[in-house]
Amino acid sequence: MEPTGPTVLLYNPLSTTPGKQRLPMSLLSIARVIEGDYTPEIIDGNLIDDVATHIIERARATKAKLLGVTVMPGPQLRQAIAVSKVVKAAVPEMAIVWGGYFPTHFGDIVVQSGYVDYAVEGQGEPAFRKLVDTIHHGGSLAEVPGLVWQNGSVTQNPRAPMVPLDNLPLFPYHRVNMADYRGRSYLGNAVLSHHSSFGCPFSCSFCAVVRMVNQRWLPESPERVETVMDILANKYGANGMEFHDMDFFIREDRVAEISDRMERFGLTWWGLGRVDTLSNYSDATWQKMKQSGCKMIFMGAESGSDETLKLMNKGGKSGTERTLYVAERMAKLGIVPEFSFVLGNPPDPMADIDCTIQFIRKLKKINPAVELILYIYTPVPHDRSELLQAAKALGFQFPQTLDEWSDPSWETFSLRRDPETPFFKDKARRKVRDFESVVNAYYPTVTDMRLRGYMRNALRGLSTIRYKMEWYAWPYELKALQRLIQYRRPETTGF
Ligand code: B12
Numbered sequence: 115m116e117p118t119g120p121t122v123l124l125y126n127p128l129s130t131t132p133g134k135q136r137l138p139m140s141l142l143s144i145a146r147v148i149e150g151d152y153t154p155e156i157i158d159g160n161l162i163d164d165v166a167t168h169i170i171e172r173a174r175a176t177k178a179k180l181l182g183v184t185v186m187p188g189p190q191l192r193q194a195i196a197v198s199k200v201v202k203a204a205v206p207e208m209a210i211v212w213g214g215y216f217p218t219h220f221g222d223i224v225v226q227s228g229y230v231d232y233a234v235e236g237q238g239e240p241a242f243r244k245l246v247d248t249i250h251h252g253g254s255l256a257e258v259p260g261l262v263w264q265n266g267s268v269t270q271n272p273r274a275p276m277v278p279l280d281n282l283p284l285f286p287y288h289r290v291n292m293a294d295y296r297g298r299s300y301l302g303n304a305v306l307s308h309h310s311s312f313g314c315p316f317s318c319s320f321c322a323v324v325r326m327v328n329q330r331w332l333p334e335s336p337e338r339v340e341t342v343m344d345i346l347a348n349k350y351g352a353n354g355m356e357f358h359d360m361d362f363f364i365r366e367d368r369v370a371e372i373s374d375r376m377e378r379f380g381l382t383w384w385g386l387g388r389v390d391t392l393s394n395y396s397d398a399t400w401q402k403m404k405q406s407g408c409k410m411i412f413m414g415a416e417s418g419s420d421e422t423l424k425l426m427n428k429g430g431k432s433g434t435e436r437t438l439y440v441a442e443r444m445a446k447l448g449i450v451p452e453f454s455f456v457l458g459n460p461p462d463p464m465a466d467i468d469c470t471i472q473f474i475r476k477l478k479k480i481n482p483a484v485e486l487i488l489y490i491y492t493p494v495p496h497d498r499s500e501l502l503q504a505a506k507a508l509g510f511q512f513p514q515t516l517d518e519w520s521d522p523s524w525e526t527f528s529l530r531r532d533p534e535t536p537f538f539k540d541k542a543r544r545k546v547r548d549f550e551s552v553v554n555a556y557y558p559t560v561t562d563m564r565l566r567g568y569m570r571n572a573l574r575g576l577s578t579i580r581y582k583m584e585w586y587a588w589p590y591e592l593k594a595l596q597r598l599i600q601y602r603r604p605e606t607t608g609f
Pocket residue numbers: 126128129130135136137138139140141143144182183184185186187188189190191211212213214215216234236237238239241242309321322323358359360361494528529530605606607608609
């Protein structure tokens with residue numbers, strides 16, 4: 115497409131392993147509000163090796179005045195730091211703005227770094243359009259909503275009211291090479307993704323989404339979702355769809371109508387939801403979902419302890435009984451439940467782990483197809499969190515500078531597998547990982563297409579005594595076998 119105005123560079127830092135990259139929807143979201151008046155150029159760190167050099171070349175060639183970067187904690191943050199530093203040193207006249215989850219929580223640290231000029235908090239579209247116009251045509255930065263910037267001292271502008279998604283243009287898919295993002299998974303061999311709503315009305319204490327949207331939820335209408343599915347299936351050849359919504363299932367009537375409208379595309383699909391909401395869905399809606407191609411649903415079961423669930427402020431009517439109920443219902447329908455758990459919660463991480471392990475055993479008995487994602491409790495800077503207060507009392511503290519955040523130990527922390535928090539002893543981490551090896555061997559995942567029958571039998575055979583006797587420690591033989599057959603670990607590549 116011909117350039118239509120000044121170029122604005124947009125950069126998605128490395129966020130996953132090669133071949134697993136997802137559509138950079140964060141950037142497509144902000145690109146859509148400048149499309150037409152400016153030329154958004156999307157640069158994906160998942161597809162380019164020396165991305166800093168590439169950005170510098172493009173900045174010089176296009177004379178871009180602004181580089182927008184989307185940043186979530188983890189590996190993406192580390193690359194964003196390294197690249198922003200190098201780019202700022204080489205092209206100091208180009209402003210750099212960060213948006214997304216990390217700057218929404220740590221905007222002050224970002225703009226104090228000396229190499230990132232601005233941070234944007236929350237929904238990005240209104241802020242980004244205003245910032246781009248201000249940088250290109252003048253105006254006051256004080257009027258850019260949700261902007262964090264240096265104005266003598268760190269200043270945080272009030273956020274704009276959130277914009278309903280149907281009022282925004284569709285994603286400008288032509289700004290990326292869609293073939294780069296058609297992935298392969300249990301869902302199909304041309305899997306694309308969409309975000310059919312923004313936000314979440316709940317305020318779970320461990321979830322970063324709370325600060326992003328302040329308990330607001332903006333759904334796309336079923337008609338709009340149908341339009342997008344039409345484009346993704348018929349124009350870009352998708353046969354599987356991941357709905358990356360923070361919670362796809364919040365309103366049953368919307369899901370039922372989307373299911374009806376989606377059926378004609380023959381897509382298989384996956385979405386993320388809550389146990390309590392889904393446990394209240396009618397049989398008719400479940401049937402429609404199944405009929406329309408729903409193959410798998412990710413749910414935060416979080417804990418095997420009702421007490422911990424209360425502490426997490428899961429809201430609604432979450433409880434362990436409901437998790438068991440949903441797992442059973444989904445077994446009958448043949449839709450795979452993918453449950454994530456957060457183990458090792460303070461104040462007594464070891465007791466918490468034991469309780470959840472017992473619960474997982476019960477769950478697997480009811481529905482052996484259940485997929486497990488076991489995270490280790492990782493604090494998020496959520497003001498209202500009792501868990502964060504407990505963690506702080508035990509010595510936990512977030513880094514105070516961006517450079518400190520780029521330390522590899524904080525990357526590991528963000529991956530929530532081995533956060534090295536002061537209250538979480540190595541013994542506890544080992545216990546979780548050992549149990550994970552044993553349970554994953556005894557119940558091999560149904561969604562890894564490469565796992566053949568004999569591999570499943572070998573895994574089960576070798577783990578039977580351990581699982582039955584509850585001997586989880588030092589499962590070296592299972593780890594070796596799992597490595598040999600390259601067992602899929604969704605939690606390291608997933609969400
Ligand atoms: C897709 C996704 C991924 C993809 C990568 C996507 C990519 N960019 O390439 C994959 C699967 C690789 C991934 C991995 C991880 N992810 Co992730 N991921 C998501 C997910 C499901 C959707 C993100 C998305 O596309 N949203 C759609 C867009 C439209 O929304 P958005 O990103 O919020 O963007 C809006 C604003 O934030 C803002 N904005 C965003 N970027 C920018 C940039 C600028 C310049 C501006 C102005 C504004 C702006 O404007 C946008 C439009 O309003 C979110 C949860 C969610 N539903 O949001 C988790 C989420 C972001 N991931 C999260 C995590 C923790 C991870 C991991 C670190 C850990 C893990 N084990 O899952 C890994 C590792 C990441 C890494 N390697 O760096 C957390 C972050 C938590 C936190 N503490 O901040 C989230 C919130 C999930 C959760 N609830 O815990 N992830």
